[in-house]
Amino acid sequence: MATTGTARRTGRIAGIGGGLVGYLVFVEFTSGVLQGYYIPLLTDIARYLGVNDADVNWLEAAQLMLSAIAVPVLAKLGDLHGHRRVLLWSAVATALATVALAFATSFPVFLVAWALQGLYVVWLPLQVALIWDRSRRTPGAAGQTRRATGLIVAALQAGAIAGALGGGQIGQSLGDHLWLVLVLPAVLVVGVCLVVAFRVPESEDRTGGTVDATGVALLSVILLVITGGLSFVRLNEGALWPWAVAAVGILLVVPFVAYELRQDDPLVDFRVLRSPAMWPVQLTAGLFGVSVLGAQGPLSTYARTDPAVYGYGLGLSTSEVSVVIGAYVISMLVGASQFSRVSRRTTPRSTLIGAATLTGTGYLLLVPFHDTLAQMLSCIAIAGLGSGALVAALPAAAAAAAPVGRTAVATGLTNTTKVIGGSFASAAFAIALASNVPLLADGSAGTAGSLSGYITVWVICGTTALLAALALLVVPKLAFSDPAVPETAEESRA
Template structure:
């Protein structure tokens, strides 16, 4: 089928709300990094407790991304996109007026669910548009979607520091109100009404598509794992038993389902896609260790203000933005990912020697070492998912990519909590950096030995 006159497709009006919606999740994952110390002081808690504000969003997102991706494939992406923005607006209200730390947890939980709708729904919208006009979404279009996510994540610490300085940490939550409202109105006007979905015609077929038991087992197992990881200083070993039972039950159930929540058979048969998820998760474990751990150390270990910390992270933000554009123009995948993994390892090694008397130039260089990989990894792994995922399941495949990213972030918050305890000091930073350097070497090996990447380099 070919596009007729006036149906060139992929116009700016279609993509504008998709870009705005897709930046909300990555923006909120990083923007809070420069507010954690201020929140801790307000409620009298330490770094190990404020780590829950990181983990609860990632826990919600890790479950919600593939769920909402499946909903977008089954019910239509426009419906899912709009519903997610309503939840984001509600989360902003709760966080802006939260009277206690517990309400901030609720706000971040809602935020994780609401913002998780945008990316997989956007990928489904672009797939539907491609079917309408008879050609796939052009790579520059996908690059802009990736750039919106990367750019918002990169500028998050700087924007967060500015908001904390000007209006206090509640501004981190309140800023979602106008952003969600603008995106909702734009989506309502410019995203076309969803075409009919065969799987949405009956309640039975919808239940078959969603696999509620699989979702429940996955979310419960992941929650148990998070409770274990967030207190590694005093590990509750008994939690590993229910985690193992839940994981075994999840695997057994997913292998029995004709349309499982996580298609384990597809992942087992699709090695390149499974390795993409693994590589993406490890990469973002390292990136988020810096995004949260390094920023907390700059404030508590070196005594910088939230605004100064945001400015110190600006080279990382700029490097990530520039490299995301360069990565979008690169046809290969293996080269950018190999460079990114080397720089992540080098940046972690540099942090091993950072301390109270380290010159400012070295602190800036350390941030930049993590900014360049952040720009390259997002666009390259997104291209890998596009290349290897089944075309009819791109929404859920994109959701699983983000799930891998958020599991990496949960592991990062656990490592930060273990390293810092109640306060971010030099010894904790060095412990985190040493673990990150070891994982960086693993990432290099995963990248250079992947034959599927060699075929596309």
Template structure:
């Protein structure tokens, strides 16, 4: 009976944290069905309206590493609760907005709440029994895919059948619910060292570099890749990153411990994460367009926004279905193997897309295969990170890994955007991405998936000298999950 109650309690904790991840992911895709109507709804230009999307990306990138570090210092559960506050405030502000400036501010606040996912994953290490940790991490990681998949049909259905403000009121209510559930049902984690000091210069430096980098990458297609603003931002990102790295190496309590990050297991996991983030995002840029382009193009399938969202939804649910399988593979062969397998499955999904681009069912197969690989990979990466850092750095290391995936997604958007913008065809006087452009984009996704598998394979395997080995590389205490279990 006691064991059953413990299992029920663990399941409840994981469910609450997974719900938080789902809501965060829904928030990211919330405005996609509204993009075309935002200039009219907010009385602004299309260029200004695009900042409604960009603001969330930038705010999430800047604040996620900060939230992770603060979670290690003051408690992950406490920072989870804090992270729900901007989600609530941003959602309410967006719901009340009638012009573009408050909408952008609200979306930026929503972006500040995106740290709930790495914080939730890190909290699992402290509040979930060791035998349930692997499967719990996999479920929590899959929540991002579920939320992203459910967000599109949810947003499209409300946008087509109700007032668009309802979208933000629903997210605000869900965020309040999540905050209450965490407050009353999720236990606290171990306290951090009292002497810890927050690295404010490091946070400002990293935030500045990320804004310059991601702004240059995300807006380069609009401004022009040879435009002075684009080149200036990218150059500034390099200069600030170098200065930031020098500061982090010299300060006693850095925001990101670069010496730990440079350890081979963490370094190669982060490299693979960038590539997985790229590969994950590429198909999400291609498939929705193919589903919605007019049938008269010869390769478009002519679906509505709502129908497109419904066809994309099973892919996100597939991540949740396969996450226990990935956890079992990690338990048997180690998370490195799971990451390699997941990356290869992603590459295979892109590979099989080439003969299937002309049918809705074929694209469904492509998204299901790719999401299977993403589910495997997303569950393995946090396990690899936590297998190489001490408990006192779990949240900051996971947050940094999440940032690496976000950078990969941003680069993917830029690269695939350039490909589709350059390879076009004329349709009724409008330039649309050509079928060859879509095929090229899928081939790029396939190649990056293979590269991710290679990077994952190069993650060093640490063999335990005994089942109860107490330390890892350079004296780091080993957590429950190792890079690979000895066969």
């Protein structure tokens, strides 16, 4: 009897992990490739499109802004019509955008394609919802979801490693044919479309309601006004009116929240956010997005900056930068793969606090230690450990805290707040890096970002991560944990 009970529990976990999650591992691996592949190539892309290093951040800002709008809409559609169906169509759109990137020859066209490619950010919350749908009827559902989420997030980080190393090496080898370098990721995304279409089962739970179109419009206006104001700051240095535009966008959040609270089926359910276990998670996701999404471009371009010309930077080649990014993502992989184990020995809440603290410490250490490759690798490894744990922990924590029928909305909201934080950070970082740029020896303006701008980036990333750790202190100690279930005599003998 004991053996049968143990086998039943093991078979249940294996069925979830080896069936559905086995296919989702490939999906999230491809997502990781997309996130890592282009980072070593950013300086090459900037030169190809005829823009400066600081302008690369506008690519991330546009992609994250669109993602912030799309994720809550697609997550809601997943809860309404099926998470697999929405996952498939978002994969098709991502594949088309990835192909378009390869053939774009101007910055505006590349910007639009890059933004549309960002629809892959909804993959993770939809996959967590699919996993939760399979496991929530079994004992220990929160723990199973954490373990499965850790597995697919580990695949994401592995994909980011492969993407960073592959992008750097392929970019170095085929640098004269950048279009070919850029088209290769599309092969994997097409594979995702096929896997989701023919191997991923549909979720069973459905909720009633409709998509809040007015809420979508209001959120779009807010993001456009804030990001537009920040872009005007970049184009009109010293003027005050662009800052006023951005401030108006921030003030528009007030009527947006008031409108959403009056809706029976809102785009962003702020009533869910009132939970003492939920709002700190969402706030953490927003603050975490500043570093995990906004700092990728600056890390890459700083490593490519030639110290012989500017007096700072590491002067690495495309292939060498891929090794740096790979090391960072390897540390994220370690953090993502260990968060479930650490959570079992402590609590999920303590793990989240520790992860945010590690992330903040790593970025703040870059302020004094950025002169050598060894210093930079050490700092980003510390930040990567914390970041990897947070990437894995936040969606699972939101799923555990969400009410029935709101899983995708809650997990999608972590991505929404994360990408909003990253979008605003990318725009702000573009402004910081474009200020105080040193002149070259011949008196002409350089293409690199300023050292003061890079230091500003690292300070902001470190500070926001530490603020997230403080916010998590108010979460109930046993939040996100499975309720204690007394062992039966049979389980004790097993």
